Amino acid sequence: MLSYHLQNALRSLRRNPILTALLVGGIALGISVSTAFVALRHMYQQDFLPGKSHRVLFVRLDSWTTDHAFNPEDPDSVPDQLTYRDARALLRSPVPRHQTPTFITRMFVHPDPKVSRPYQPDVRLCFSDLFDIFGMPFRFGGPWSKEADAKPEQVIVIDDATNQKLFGGGNSVGRTVRLEDRDFRVVGVLAPWRPPLRLFELERNPAGPPEPMYIPFNFVEPLQISSSGNSAGWQGVPIRTFEEWLASESVWVQYWVELPDDAAAGAYSDWLRAYIQEQKKLGRFPRPIRFRITTIAEMVEELHLMPDGVKAMSVVSLLFLAVCSVNLVGILLGKFLARVPEVSVRRALGASRAQIFWQHVIECELIGVLGGALGVLASLGILHLLAQYMRNGEALRLDGEMLLISLFLSLVAGLVAGLYPAWRICSVPPAMQLKVQ
Amino acid sequence: MNIGPIVRAMRHNRTRVVLIVLEIGMTLAIVTNCINVILAEREKMGQPSGFDDDNIVWMLERPFTAEFKDQTFLGNIIPADLRAIAAVPGVRAAGNTSFQLWEGGGSSTRVRALDQKRDPVGTQRYYGTQDVLEALGTRIAEGRGFTEEDFRGPQGEAAAGPVAVISKALADDLFPDGKALGKTIGETASADGALDEPVRVIGVLETFYNPWGIGGGEPNALGFRGMFRPGGVASYARGIPYLIRTEPGAMSSVIAEVEKRLAAANPGRTFEFKRTDEKKERWFAGSKIVVTTMSCIIVALVAVTTLGLLGLTSLAVAERTRQIGTRRALGATRGAILRHFLLENWLLTTAGLLLGVFGAYALNFLLVSRVSDVKMDWRLVVGGMVLLWVSGLLSTVPAALRAATVSPSIATRSV
Numbered sequence: 001m002l003s004y005h006l007q008n009a010l011r012s013l014r015r016n017p018i019l020t021a022l023l024v025g026g027i028a029l030g031i032s033v034s035t036a037f038v039a040l041r042h043m044y045q046q047d048f049l050p051g052k053s054h055r056v057l058f059v060r061l062d063s064w065t066t067d068h069a070f071n072p073e074d075p076d077s078v079p080d081q082l083t084y085r086d087a088r089a090l091l092r093s094p095v096p097r098h099q100t101p102t103f104i105t106r107m108f109v110h111p112d113p114k115v116s117r118p119y120q121p122d123v124r125l126c127f128s129d130l131f132d133i134f135g136m137p138f139r140f141g142g143p144w145s146k147e148a149d150a151k152p153e154q155v156i157v158i159d160d161a162t163n164q165k166l167f168g169g170g171n172s173v174g175r176t177v178r179l180e181d182r183d184f185r186v187v188g189v190l191a192p193w194r195p196p197l198r199l200f201e202l203e204r205n206p207a208g209p210p211e212p213m214y215i216p217f218n219f220v221e222p223l224q225i226s227s228s229g230n231s232a233g234w235q236g237v238p239i240r241t242f243e244e245w246l247a248s249e250s251v252w253v254q255y256w257v258e259l260p261d262d263a264a265a266g267a268y269s270d271w272l273r274a275y276i277q278e279q280k281k282l283g284r285f286p287r288p289i290r291f292r293i294t295t296i297a298e299m300v301e302e303l304h305l306m307p308d309g310v311k312a313m314s315v316v317s318l319l320f321l322a323v324c325s326v327n328l329v330g331i332l333l334g335k336f337l338a339r340v341p342e343v344s345v346r347r348a349l350g351a352s353r354a355q356i357f358w359q360h361v362i363e364c365e366l367i368g369v370l371g372g373a374l375g376v377l378a379s380l381g382i383l384h385l386l387a388q389y390m391r392n393g394e395a396l397r398l399d400g401e402m403l404l405i406s407l408f409l410s411l412v413a414g415l416v417a418g419l420y421p422a423w424r425i426c427s428v429p430p431a432m433q434l435k436v437q
Numbered sequence: 438m439n440i441g442p443i444v445r446a447m448r449h450n451r452t453r454v455v456l457i458v459l460e461i462g463m464t465l466a467i468v469t470n471c472i473n474v475i476l477a478e479r480e481k482m483g484q485p486s487g488f489d490d491d492n493i494v495w496m497l498e499r500p501f502t503a504e505f506k507d508q509t510f511l512g513n514i515i516p517a518d519l520r521a522i523a524a525v526p527g528v529r530a531a532g533n534t535s536f537q538l539w540e541g542g543g544s545s546t547r548v549r550a551l552d553q554k555r556d557p558v559g560t561q562r563y564y565g566t567q568d569v570l571e572a573l574g575t576r577i578a579e580g581r582g583f584t585e586e587d588f589r590g591p592q593g594e595a596a597a598g599p600v601a602v603i604s605k606a607l608a609d610d611l612f613p614d615g616k617a618l619g620k621t622i623g624e625t626a627s628a629d630g631a632l633d634e635p636v637r638v639i640g641v642l643e644t645f646y647n648p649w650g651i652g653g654g655e656p657n658a659l660g661f662r663g664m665f666r667p668g669g670v671a672s673y674a675r676g677i678p679y680l681i682r683t684e685p686g687a688m689s690s691v692i693a694e695v696e697k698r699l700a701a702a703n704p705g706r707t708f709e710f711k712r713t714d715e716k717k718e719r720w721f722a723g724s725k726i727v728v729t730t731m732s733c734i735i736v737a738l739v740a741v742t743t744l745g746l747l748g749l750t751s752l753a754v755a756e757r758t759r760q761i762g763t764r765r766a767l768g769a770t771r772g773a774i775l776r777h778f779l780l781e782n783w784l785l786t787t788a789g790l791l792l793g794v795f796g797a798y799a800l801n802f803l804l805v806s807r808v809s810d811v812k813m814d815w816r817l818v819v820g821g822m823v824l825l826w827v828s829g830l831l832s833t834v835p836a837a838l839r840a841a842t843v844s845p846s847i848a849t850r851s852v
Contacts (some may be wrong), residue, residue, distance in 0.1 A: 029737065037730070067626045072547065072559075106674065108501040119707060120499045120676075180501075204542075226674060234626070236633060309727035312474055312804050316467060319800075320734055323463050327745030330456050334752045389722040420452065 002362070009363035012339075019335060020367070023328055027371025027413050030324030032378035035398070035406045037310075037317035039383060042402055043196045043395060044306035048296045049135060052258065056133055057265070058202075058299055059255040061086055061276065062290035065234040069287075078292055079232065079251040080203045084220070087253040089275065095268040096257035098129035102200055103227045103253050104211055110178040111166050121162070122228070123179070124200065124211040125220060131157070131188075133258045134199055136210075139163075141173035141188035144216065148187070152216035156184035159212045160192045177213070180223075184215060196395035201254050202299045204230050207391040220246075227252040249284075257293070268293065321413055328367075328417035336360060336425040347430035360422035361415070368414020369407070376406050443781050450756075453749055454785060461789025461825055464742040466796030469821040470804060471731040471738075473813055478724040487604075487644025488538055489574030489682055492529070493713040494692060495537055498677040502705030511671040514703070519566065521702055522679065525694045527687030532569030533679050535670045538713050539720045541648050545659065549628070550611050551621040551635055556628050558610045559659050560603075561647060564668035570602065570642075572682045578605055580618045580640035587639075587667040599666065601636040604645030606661035608638070617641055636666060648720070677706075688712060739824070743832045750782060750836035761840055762847030771841040778837035779830065786829035790822045797821070 013020045047053050062078040063086060064070045071077035082090070087101035107123045128143040130136075140163075144155040156177050163172055176183040198208045219225060224242045231252035239245050259265060272291045279285045300306065343356055376398070387393030398406075447454050498518070504510050515533045522531040535544060547557035570582040580602070587600050601622070608617035618641065623632025642663070649659040671677040683691045696708045754761070761774055801813040 026741070029741070033734065033737070065626075067630070072626070106499075108499070110501070117707065118501050120501070228675065307723050309474070309478070309723055313727060313730055315800075315804060316471060316474075316731070316734060319463065319467050320738060323460065323467065323738060324741055326456065326459055326463065327741055327748075330453070330745060330749040330752060333452065334748070334755075386726060389726050391719070391722075424452075 005359045005362040006366065008359055009366045012363055013366065016335070019331065023331060023367045023417075024371045024374060026324050026328050026331075027368055027410060027417070028374035028378060030321035030413060031372045031375025031406060031410055032382060034314075034317040034321040034409055035376055035379035035402070036382035036386065037313045038405060038409075039379070039398055039402050040386065040396065041306065041310050041314040042399075042405070043392070044300055044310065045297070046196075046399070046401070048195060048197070048199060049133075053297060054262065054295055055259045055264075057257050057259065057268075057293040057295060059090065059257060059272070060292045060294075061272065061285070062287050063249060063251065063285055064287055066286045067234070070232070076290075078290055081230070081232075081251040082253045082255050083249055083251050084246045084253055086279075087255055090255055090272075093257075093268065093271050093275075095259065095264055095271050097260040098133050098258040099256065100127035100129040100133065101217055101253045101255050102126040102130055104201070104229050105225050106228045107179045107213075107225075109166075109213075110180075115166060121213055122211045123213040123215060125215055125217045125225065126200075127217050129258075130200070130214070130256070133256055137191040137193055139189045139191040140171045141186070144187045149216050149218065152218035152222075154182055154184045155187045155216065157188040157190065157214040158186060159190045159210070162212045163189045179213075179215070182223075194392075194394045196392045197296075197300065197305060199296060200256070201229065202296070202303055202305060206303070206305050209392075209394075265293065318409075321409060322416070325413040325416040329420060332364065332418055332421040333424065336421045339425065340428050343425055343428050344430055347428065353426045356428075357422050357426035360425055361418055364418025364422065365411060365414045367418070368410045368412075371413070372406055372410025375410070376403065379406075440780070440784070443777060443784065447781070447785075450753065453753055457746060457749055457782070457785040458789040458792055460742050460745050461786050461829060462792030462796050464738055465790055465793025465818075465821050465825050466800045467738055468735050468824070469793075469797040469813065469817045470800050471735050472817050472821070473801065474804070475728050475731045476814070476817075478727050482721050482724050482728075484646055485644055486538060486646045487573075487575050487642060488713075490538065490713045490717055492683050492685055492688065493538060493573065494681050494683065494688060495711045495713065495716075496679045496681060496695065497709045497711075498679070498699070498706045499709065500673055500676065500706040505705065506673045511673075511677070512669065515566065515669045515671055515677065517702070518677070518679070518699060519568075521698050522681055522695055525691055525698065527684045527691045528695075529574075529682045529684055530568045530571035531679055531681045532566045532572040533669050533671070533677065534563060534565035534569045534572075534665075535678060536563040536565060536569070536573075536647075536665070536680065537678070537711075538573075538647060538680075539717045541720070543647065543649070545649070546624045546664075547626060548607075548611070548622050548664065549625050549632065551623065551632060553611075554628050557625050558607065558662065560607050560662040560664050561649065561659065562624075562664045562666070564666050564670050566669055567667070569665065569680065570640075572680045574682055575645070576643040577602070578641045578643040580638070582640055583665075583667050599634060599636045600639045602640035602642060602665045603638055604642045604661060604663040606645065606658070607664060608641045610658075610662065739828060742825075743828050746782075746829060746832035747835065750778070750833050751839075754778065754836045754840040757840075758843055758847060761843040762845055765843060765845035765847075774843070775837050775841040778840050779833055782829060782833035782837075783826075786826060789829075790825060793825070794818055794822070 049056050059082070060078045060080065061082060063083055064079055069075045069077045070079045082101070091099065091101070102124060104122045104124050106120050108118050108120050110118045127149050128146065131143040139160060143157065144153065147153070148155045158177065163169055166177065167175060172186050172189060175186050177186060194209055197206050198210060200210070226245065229252065231250050233248060233250035235249050239248055257268065259268060273289060276285050276289050276291065294302065347356065380398070383396055387396045390396065519531055519533060522528055537543065544562050545559060546562045547559050549555060549557040567583045567585060567588060570577065582602060603617065611617060611622060612620060617638050620638050621635050622638060623635035625632050645663040646660055647663060649657060681691065681695065692710050699708065765774065797818050798813055
């Protein structure tokens with residue numbers, strides 16, 4: 001029955017190509033705009049780590065002063081990062097499956113003089129767990145070992161662009177990168193990877209790309225590496241040495257955990273609570289016990305990372321689609337009602353009202369889907385234009401979920417446009433028209 | 438003209454009535470809200486920083502040789518670099534400073550006046566060498582900028598005690614009586630805490646705006662409050678930052694020449710340049726997308742609605758050809774037929790616009806509760822109504838004219 005209706009619909013669409021073009025074009029116009037801007041919004045609201053988004057958590061502890069909260073205007077605020085000593089202590093927790101403290105610094109790379117002058121990229125310090133937690137894809141090699149974490153060994157993971165720049169893009173595992181005055185052995189080369197947000201560190205430069213280089217966290221102490229990111233403190237005592245800096249209450253380390261299952265969140269909270277209580281006995285953590293373990297999606301919400309304009313534009317673009325479909329109601333009504341004699345004959349020959357109704361709804365949905373397909377193609381153009389103005393434009397694309405949303409929108413648009421005309425045409429009485437003939 | 442028959446005729450064509458009212462209403466609601474958002478973004482983009490944005494370039498020296506780890510060396514290289522930069526043709530002024538225009542990041546603190554027990558006020562805080570204000574091209578409203586005297590002390594501070602130049606917004610927030618000059622302020626966490634490093638206010642900047650916050654360009658209070666203190670900024674780990682102000686049009690040649698001369702003087706460093714005009718463009722890229730998109734949507738929307746109305750009125754005339762013929766046969770003039778359709782459409786458009794006004798405010802409420810506080814301006818609503826009144830009327834004219842040409846004899850024919 002469906003194929004019969006489809007054939008009928010196709011025939012009807014072919015009969016008046018100009019009208020069909022107008023109808024399909026109307027839907028396509030609405031779908032192209034709404035798909036592009038819903039995709040823009042989707043970029044900030046997607047499932048960042050499929051399958052485990054709710055188990056990967058950013059950890060913050062309220063280690064601040066009694067004088068005021070981290071943000072003096074918001075008494076509930078907690079520091080955006082951890083102190084070095086807390087980051088070290090949290091590593092003792094047995095609850096998470098994976099966990100890593102992490103921060104960025106800047107280090108000079110001294111390449112072969114024939115390849116490039118020295119340059120100073122961002123370098124992220126982390127445990128090898130970071131690669132697992134964020135599911136970072138490798139082109140060559142892989143994360144470094146637990147032994148390399150512990151020792152630490154002079155190993156490095158570089159991104160695809162760095163591999164292109166330093167080694168011409170080949171398999172560079174085993175070769176060395178000179179950072180400052182030490183040689184680091186390449187153990188892994190990342191495949192091109194550009195999430196829409198800089199997931200490791202959402203508080204700062206959230207739309208930026210992931211760092212090009214990664215080395216073991218335990219180099220902090222032997223190499224006296226300090227953060228080139230944000231740091232904040234409250235003690236007001238001068239810090240003279242690196243040891244004093246590490247022991248201070250300054251916060252500058254991000255901390256991520258991946259829990260084994262949903263139930264572990266409770267156990268991990270208990271562990272953190274116990275840790276803060278234990279620290280209180282040592283005179284630290286003077287404020288009421290407060291900590292936050294938040295998913296990436298919650299951080300995106302809390303930090304208000306989606307630009308305001310994106311929400312406004314997605315709402316307006318959907319309304320635009322609505323106006324486009326409402327506009328088609330009139331045209332479809334005219335088209336269908338011109339067919340009254342034909343329908344009337346078919347009704348007299350035994351077609352039921354439901355059949356007539358479905359035939360026309362299917363015709364509308366066919367218009368919707370055709371317009372939708374065209375609209376999705378056009379939206380690629382709009383997205384391409386948008387991407388040029390955005391720092392994270394590279395990550396702006398239509399994924400499978402987005403295509404499903406577009407298909408759904410096209411079907412709804414087709415239905416909005418065609419439901420009433422189809423209902424009107426199916427209520428044509430069979431005999432009346434015959435009488436006139 | 439008699440409205441009664443028109444309204445009664447509408448009752449037989451409820452679909453058309455509903456569609457026209459709905460289309461006009463939705464269009465008005467969306468168009469006014471789009472314009473509203475555009476105006477808000479425009480205002481954001483037009484916010485003056487108070488600095489000579491078009492002619493300032495930020496430069497970061499990143500040293501990689503061991504000598505830069507020595508504090509004395511670092512202290513000496515800043516004046517040497519500044520002299521070398523100043524000698525480049527096309528340079529108006531240069532300063533070594535932690536300040537970066539249109540960056541959204543930076544350094545913030547809370548300050549309070551010495552003789553007042555009030556909650557401290559949040560502000561941005563930056564260090565700079567003697568010519569930093571000249572390099573920014575900012576105007577000083579009261580007092581003075583930095584002089585050599587302010588850098589005489591052993592740590593590079595003023596001999597007569599540390600000083601600061603603050604922005605007008607900060608001065609007004611700290612001293613509502615308007616008398617900030619000569620007062621002592623200092624960093625502190627609370628209304629009665631001790632002042633850390635108290636400084637004397639020697640100057641007030643007329644305009645200061647450096648958007649504060651992550652990503653967006655939302656003007657907030659912290660963006661207008663700033664405090665400059667005398668001091669050099671240099672470290673091996675974070676590099677040595679400069680702001681260079683050039684003569685108009687000399688930017689590119691200055692950048693090339695500065696890099697050449699400094700690299701020749703000491704090759705143990707790399708140089709990164711960020712032009713302020715390009716930074717500003719990136720900063721407002723999002724606003725630009727919003728403005729362009731919303732403008733395109735407005736045009737497309739009005740076009741789609743006008744076409745839709747054109748279609749509906751044509752249908753209305755086509756459906757009623759025989760009735761029109763009958764009326765003409767019964768003595769109605771062409772003008773009467775024309776007036777009938779125009780008036781009918783005028784009534785529908787007006788009804789749609791009333792719905793639209795309601796929708797405009799409802800949508801604004803929806804957007805406002807999600808987006809920043811952009812209140813709907815009633816003048817926009819009125820403007821949108823006039824626009825749609827005109828386009829609604831225009832889209833009726835072709836069909837109405839066609840209706841007027843229907844000949845009375847049509848009534849006597851059976852189609």
